[in-house]
Amino acid sequence: MAKSALLKSSLAKKYWMAFTGLFLCLFLVGHLLGNLQLLLPVSETAKDQFNEYALFMTTNPAVKVLSYLTYISIIFHAIDGLMLTIHNRKARPQGYVSFKPSTNSMWSSRNMGILGSIILAFIIIHMSMFWAEMKFGGLDDTIYTTANGEEVKDLYTLTIKTFQDAQYGLIWAIAYGFAMLAIAFHLSHGFASGFQSLGVNHPKYNGFIRKLGYAFSVLVPLAFAVIPFYIYFVLEKI
């Protein structure tokens, strides 16, 4: 019984949801640190640095392991979330005529499924625009040798040009900002909720975890969202 309990039970689904969710929080930090390099003033050095970084992220064996863990986490988090949502809907086949959840809970905590769906759609679009181009040969004709003598694909130019596009650049930036807003709301509940699901709850530390969650949910998506707008409005055109 114990084994199936850790795979099939309602609590098991929550553990995995929390575990993958918190792992993805770590991924966000790593991804953000990489993206911040796009804020550097346009130069050959900035271009080389970013492209070498992109090469490292796609070829280093340790990073590859982390990448596959990230893909699995995203897929698992989405499927688990969908299963939980379907199960939860079934638990109340007849709804209330009058239901006031706003008096006892936060909007974001009640709409994790909707927020998650927006984020999943964003991830699919985002990966098809950059990750797939990098992985599946879309950037093969942009390969050049950097000052350090490394053969790299020019992901830098693709990224900057996407957000500096005269016609669609601003639209992409706004769409990106909207997705970050969804991530912010998702994290504002998800971060602390992950700890609770894993049983980490103590009156002494709850306040700290909640505040850390709010800070994380504001700062990380905000820092992500600033980048495309900075590229469009401030960065020198390439």
Next chain:
Amino acid sequence: MNLTLKIWRQKNADTKGKMQTYEVSDISADMSFLEMMDVLNEQLIEKGDEPVAFDHDCREGICGSCNLQINGEPHGPDRGVTTCQLHMRRFKDGDTIVIEPFRAKAFPVIKDLVVDRSSFDRIQQAGGYISVNTSGNTQDANSIPVEKENADMSFYAATCIGCGACVAACKNASAMLFTSAKVSQFALLPQGEVEADRRVLQMVEQMDKEGFGNCTNTGACEIECPKGISLENIARMNREYLKASVK
């Protein structure tokens, strides 16, 4: 005061119910909500109509029998009270009050506002107890030292009256607050340690079988609970379950 009541009427478990509107007059602000319901029923009986069925017993907030969803919240707008402790002074003359049964697949409607909460009993029966030798040489409970903090937390968990407000308030109709309170009250005491693993595994299994939803940690249950049972209990149950599962 005069009020308009919109009440769920359903003849029995097999029929489809619907909301029906009633007018009640001369309601005193000092009446409890259930007394107001009594007045309505007297009016209905006088007219030869079927009175509204609703659960109630002690009418002093300790039995967990009364369970009405009032204006979209279990036990109404006040915090830390059961339906019987809600008073009509909370409402104004001319108000419309929507009264529904607690809604969950695991709480099927028996009649009108009465739901079958035996799913809670079955969760309790699955492991919410301790086995004690009652053959005549039972150890005096007071001879076993219990840390004061644990004794207090166990007591707070045990104040759960099983009314079902947590399920009613939860957007997922989850019974985790109830189940976790019943797990916690024993998990915190030395007497409960012997059966700790079996208890949490079996109670959670039964909870899932009954068709309750999952916990999204919205915290609605904790807010609406008339006894203020804390989410800390759910975290404790999660720990207990994890510990028992990996063994």
